[in-house]
Amino acid sequence: MSIRYLKEILREGKHIVCLLGREAAAQNGGVFYQRDFSYDIESKYGMSPDEIFSTTYFHNRPQEFFRFYREEVLMKRAEPTGVHSVLKRMQDDGKLSAIITRGFFNASQKAGCTNVIHLYGTVDDNRCPHCGEKYSAEYILEHRPIPKCEKCGTMIHPGVILAGEMLDSSVVTNAAEAISCADTLLVVGCNLASRLGSLARYFNGNKIALVNTIEHYTDRRADCVCIGPSLEDILTGAYPEAEPESEITEADGTRKTDKERDKK
Numbered sequence: 187m188s189i190r191y192l193k194e195i196l197r198e199g200k201h202i203v204c205l206l207g208r209e210a211a212a213q214n215g216g217v218f219y220q221r222d223f224s225y226d227i228e229s230k231y232g233m234s235p236d237e238i239f240s241t242t243y244f245h246n247r248p249q250e251f252f253r254f255y256r257e258e259v260l261m262k263r264a265e266p267t268g269v270h271s272v273l274k275r276m277q278d279d280g281k282l283s284a285i286i287t288r289g290f291f292n293a294s295q296k297a298g299c300t301n302v303i304h305l306y307g308t309v310d311d312n313r314c315p316h317c318g319e320k321y322s323a324e325y326i327l328e329h330r331p332i333p334k335c336e337k338c339g340t341m342i343h344p345g346v347i348l349a350g351e352m353l354d355s356s357v358v359t360n361a362a363e364a365i366s367c368a369d370t371l372l373v374v375g376c377n378l379a380s381r382l383g384s385l386a387r388y389f390n391g392n393k394i395a396l397v398n399t400i401e402h403y404t405d406r407r408a409d410c411v412c413i414g415p416s417l418e419d420i421l422t423g424a425y426p427e428a429e430p431e432s433e434i435t436e437a438d439g440t441r442k443t444d445k446e447r448d449k450k
């Protein structure tokens with residue numbers, strides 16, 4: 187674990203792309219991504235989340251599907267945390283070009299991050315598969331049992347890509363392009379063999395930095411590896427907030443910052 191090396195890499199990176207994995211979401215209360223979620227769902231529904239959150243189940247048992255989507259997904263949204271705040275600061279400093287994530291709760295955008303590529307869509311972009319009309323998460327929550335399009339009456343499709351469905355090829359192409367233009371790849375909360383982490387194959391830049399909670403044999407492909415229980419602590423340590431400029435009161439009573447005094 188070398189936070190000092192990570193700090194150096196993040197300081198030197200000018201076009202950083204972040205692959206933000208599920209562990210980052212699990213750590214901020216994103217129940218959907220936590221390890222005991224599958225167990226809880228199996229005991230409640232008699233099926234695994236992957237079986238329920240699938241295109242087959244959606245079409246065959248829409249009423250049960252939407253109960254699950256409302257109660258287990260929409261009402262247990264993951265909220266942004268310190269990891270997202272660090273990414274927001276990197277964006278404000280003009281260093282972060284894009285965030286690519288499997289997460290579908292829009293947590294990065296809630297933290298103020300722009301240019302977020304959601305490989306699996308988001309819970310806020312529910313859509314009518316017939317006419318293309320968009321519907322918010324609130325609309326799905328309010329229209330029970332099966333939410334239908336107001337324009338054409340078709341059952342609305344959730345904004346998230348379900349098991350058994352293809353990823354949107356234009357979204358994958360955007361992600362690959364962003365990665366191929368980056369000088370630094372910051373992989374957070376997943377390993378390089380995961381579906382998200384394997385996008386590192388498009389990277390042609392200088393340094394791959396990996397921050398995760400557990401080690402994996404593919405970590406050796408990264409230039410810098412930081413493993414620790416809190417992703418937030420590692421990232422905050424490696425990309426600390428800038429010290430506020432200290433103000434000094436001049437002899438004439440005016441307050442000036444160090445920089446202003448240096449100009450004199």
Ligand SMILES: [Zn+2]
Nearest residue numbers: 314317335338
């Ligand atoms: Zn419609």
